[in-house]
Amino acid sequence: MVKSVSERTPKARVVRLGGREIIVAEGQHLGFWADISHRCMTASWPSFIAGAALVFVVFNAIFAGFYWIADQPISNVPGGAYIDYLYFSIETLSTAGYGDMHPQTHYGHFIAATELFTGIFSMSLMTGLIFARFSRPNARLLFADNPVISSHEGKPTLMVRFVNERHNIIGNAAAKLWLMRNEVSVEGGTSRRFYELPLARSEHPALALSWTLYHVIDEQSPLYGLDADDFAAADVSLVVVVSGYDVVAAQTIHARKSYDYPAVRFGQRYADILDRTEDGRLRIDYGRFHETLEG
Known part of the structure; x- marks a missing residue:
């Protein structure tokens, strides 16, 4: 029998207090996305950069898949290779837009517009997080x-x-x-x-x-x-x-x-x-x- 979300045993949270690890908040239902801004601010720099890179790759892979399954939505893509759509996705998500490839169908324009909005939003969010991490006061x-x-x-x-x-x-x-x-x-x-x-x-x-x-x-x-x-x-x-x-x-x-x-x-x-x-x-x-x- 599969348990419902509310019946599943949540993972106990571990914090350090007074130099030791203490298990606290056992039984608390706290999802990964419930406090994502706090996780981003408290993660180490290697973890933060690795997480940002992973999100960037996943987003581009997903949008490249949308381009790839359609019938030549992007011009100047020889043979319709997935890797070329991935390159175009990176250009669009990062708002670089080199110009050698561009949407040529309504479907292509729709996916590109959606990705462009996602790119603007994600870049703004990433800029804010990086600024907050750098500007956070700390005592040496x-x-x-x-x-x-x-x-x-x-x-x-x-x-x-x-x-x-x-x-x-x-x-x-x-x-x-x-x-x-x-x-x-x-x-x-x-x-x-x-x-x-x-x-x-x-x-x-x-x-x-x-x-x-x-x-x-x-x-x-x-x-x-x-x-x-x-x-x-x-x-x-x-x-x-x-x-x-x-x-x-x-x-x-x-x-x-x-x-x-x-x-x-x-x-x-x-x-x-x-x-x-x-x-x-x-x-x-x-x-x-x-x-x-x-x-």
Whole structure:
């Protein structure tokens, strides 16, 4: 017995949250074309280009077939070969129109007009998608591979370091650090809870170089008294969210980085990457950016 569309089991959607894959929205009926613009915007550039090329080939193959099944709808097509109709279809769909081949019947003119409209529409749509992908603001922030927990200013502190790779000014930069962990309720049920970790400094007036976030682990901190084993037992994840105003792009940009508990290094600190050259200029050593040291 064939199931109806509404009875078929839909494919579960997979998203990444806090550095791990979580299966969500199981049982949700969401077709491929339901949010195609979002898929086009979030696909990688190789996938986007490959998809656009595939659509281009399929459209031309279909219209070439319409020309091919008719009785010489296009002039100057020797022998009525399919490949020649495919070339004519490409000229028409792309609105190039070299002129050596042209419709010579009402059927040919009708198919060519339909294809021309499709070409104009698809080219406009593709132009808009490419422009949106190129003009979309993005932050070039490089985050350290590992958060560290060690003593800072005499207090146990969680630290996360990142740097502005563009070295332009990100004005009014703001950062938030979130903790996610599993907790067992009084009834014995397990749920995923999240907490915002207070930072010693959550705003930066002009982020151009590096910035280290500090969360002091005191009695009020959700991390107070936890060690590496406790992190693993609670399946701890950390999420850093940074936003600010890019003065070059004149747009607000956002960046996000997730860490799972194995990435957190206890009893270590970041290697110093800032020093000065002999002529007094500030220098950043990116070769040591991800390096951590004991202490």
